[in-house]
Amino acid sequence: MKKTLRLILGDQLNANHSWFEEADSNVTYLIMEIMQEAEYTNHHIQKVVAFFLAMRNFGEFLKEKGHEVIYFHLDDDENTQTLKENVLMLVEQHDFVRFEYQLPDEYRLDQILLELTEKLESDLGVSVKLVDSEHFLTERGFLKDFFKGKKTYLMETFYRAMRAKYNVLMDGKEPLTGKWNYDHENRNKLKDPLLLVQPKTFPKAVKEMVKMIHSKGATTIGEIDENAFDWPVSREESLEVLRYFCEKLLFRFGEYQDAMYDGDSFLFHSRLSFALNVKMISPLEVVEYVEKYWYGHQDTIDIAQVEGFIRQILGWREYMRGVYWAEMPDFASLNFFEHQEKLPAYFWTGKTKMNCLKHAIEGSLKSAYAHHIQRLMVTGNFMLLAGIDPDEVDQWYLGIYIDAIEWVEITNTRGMSQFADGGIVGTKPYVSSANYIDKMSNYCESCFYKKNLKVGDRACPFNSLYWHFYARNEEKLSKNPRIGMAYRTLAKMKDADAILKQAEFYLGQIDKL
Template sequence: MPYQRLRLLLGDQLNEQHSWFATVNEDTVYALFECHAEATYCEHHIQKITGFFLAMRAFADRLRELGHQVIYRTLDETRAAKLERITDCVDHLAKDLGVTAFEYLLPDEYRLDVELKEYAEKVGGVACDTEHFMSARDDLAQLFEGKQTYLMERFYREMRKRNNVLMDANGEPATGQWNYDQENRGTLPKDISFPAASVFDRDASHIAELIDRHDIQTMGRMKDNRFTYPVTRTECLEALDDFCTNRLQFFGTYQDAMTVHDPLLYHANLSFAMNTKLLTPREVIDAAVAAYQADPEAITFNQVEGFVRQIIGWREYMRGVYWAQMPEFEHVNSLEHDLSLPRWYWTGETKMNCLSHAVNQSLDLAYAHHIQRLMITGNFALILGAHPDDVDAWYLGVYIDAIQWVEITNTRGMSQRADGGLIATKPYCSSANYINKMSDYCKSCHYDHKQRTGDRACPFNSLYWDFLDRHRERFEGNFRMKMMYKAWERKGSEEQTAILERAAWVKANREAL
């Protein structure tokens, strides 16, 4: 029987629960492609490309198990046919099969949305929703229509109410309090231990060889070509259960803490599973809430609320910002920062212990938790004055969960404040004092976290005050920053000059730090 319908699935659309798969149609073929353009639109971490290819291949096998017709083209095959882009692959296959109808799921990246929309208009294709997110693309834009800033807390509360998450029978927050952020900033006790997380070890030599065969430039490392992330729905559900059972009980309290002793701490590390759509945000939230309700003495409310806020609040919120602001958001640079990122962001070779640890962890695991990303690598880039294009490129490439809709809004918006304050009321910047408070990084560092000037002074200190000084006109009136500027004034002109001179030296010699 000839195929009548071709349905495209992208590498981040691996949602087995989608309504498309409720019925087996022999006249419908599902297509997945490994494309050179998708592997090279930025310099990806080798584990990122590996993870997507492994997950896509496993998903194709799963669809076949369920009785669906699937055509999968590997990178070898698409390159041999000189098919670079997704639409090249679709068009070639459609013509080869003589298919009369084309359907696709709405992409989550703007560039692919444009590419597929243009192709669909040409061939009469139809776009369908991914049925993954808990909000629509334009929900946030409608909520904040006419507003100069997007307040995440308002969006979060709307999402809680709309989806009846942690709400009581009267439509009020279950405990009478919406947000437990103040209880989510605990520092780690000295005697605390970290439970081992589920690992899904597999040999990925064949993917590494494929990448090398096509001369694809990657960043990062994959030790012995072993890949450890979950790439099937069964594995992802196991990872979700592992988090709810072993780490959710301390997630909220210690979600901002950092240590050299463990990369994961009490974090979930489910973002790759969710961003490929192997897990849905609803089922992740429901699992966490169920774990809390089953044992509220072991898992206190601030733990589950902090986790729910990351998913139903922050993740959905960032997607809303993306679709409200693209494509202009990709080019905003309100602080006019223009320095290049140091090359040690790609090697980890720096004497600053916090950055060495966070960068090397990112290169080794394609993972860092949100405070490492925001207050270590992001903070340094911000106060250094790095160009947001450089910062975007690094974040988009280095993390396995980095897809532009969630990366660029966090990086160019929250972290680098290139959006002029659309997302955050103040810049997320700090001196070494914050890093020392929230981590053990400073204890074994070459630099002294207490010193602001001198050869051994922590670079974060002089850069922090330099950032405030050079952006004084912009931030001095910010109610959340007045105390910082008062502290700067109290230092006096002589100390200020010494700090600014040290900052100038740090910026000029950033490659050697």
């Protein structure tokens, strides 16, 4: 019988993949902890630990099912630390005549595997087969074909098509209640911290793994509790988090999904993003589970809570993956505003007098997580106003968040957050003054800077930087129909010169804010 080596990447831990239906002694699965993946950016230590723990759990799952598994730990002597060299070494050692792999989700890995395929086929005579990961609800090229002939990809149009295709929250061909989107009802500020519920966690000791990672020379950022690392790292734990979310958090999720609070980083968010992005659970099973739970609890859970969550999974997540494969690799170099500034040092420490940035950054360093509004309207908003180079932005987001894999990170940062794509993802730049941050959080209440001041020693930097952003980009933005009001307002402001000078002063000492 011909011997086959099948590669499983660290974000391909899909227990329901058709590969695993039956064990075959002639098929060996390969899972690898390698420095190539641990150091392609400066990862959060919790991210590296989570990936390795999840991979190890998956390897044990396969062995229990009777599958042959080769697992490289990071500190194994025979580990070459690169994907390509490990595969080539094993093919020669074990006389594999077939190599199979699942579609990778990152362009970077796609290219590495294409190069490996050429080497295997042309030099070693090994046949190579590529299969789907059986995770996403759309194929790589679906979005580009869906919007063929259009200048932009309108997420709402895509989302409605997905709802109809998968019959989610639908009444025949129409949405339940006749309304597709409840976004305007999901923008409440959290005023009562007693509403908060502790997230479901799975504390485990990881001291030896952290020691092993650092002993190999991997450079990481962030903090970790070596005695109580608490993210889900198995399918069983992930399903438990999903159940907990529905039972304890869903009934307030939509209402407070955009809220920010300095006493809690998670609020009513599910903490499922890492589990989804490494494929321990699938988007369809999450959506169907949440929808079914809601149908049985309509007396206590409003549809707005459920629709807001489903839109993130069925709409936004699939949409962003579609944008990635429609626009890469060019997307990774887009810089519409030609921003060149370096990221201030406090993005690695949280030591800033701006309370909103302090909490968003410190929370990220502590938990490897921040929810979408913290990422978009606090850290991302500031980076855009300050003119930070999108390359720096991408690397920070890609490294600091446990759920950050390039296909979902770069489309959200270089696209939605930084408008570096010039409008492929968003129809306008997402920038704001202190007013929005105060509206959605309690950050401004105890800040060194004053939210209502535009000029002066304690004027909130967001206020002057907001107007400076529009002023310096007038040539690029003035014809955008969604922001014409900003320029009309700026033209009427009597203190415009003083505000712009204040912004220039802040930009000149950006590291000291």
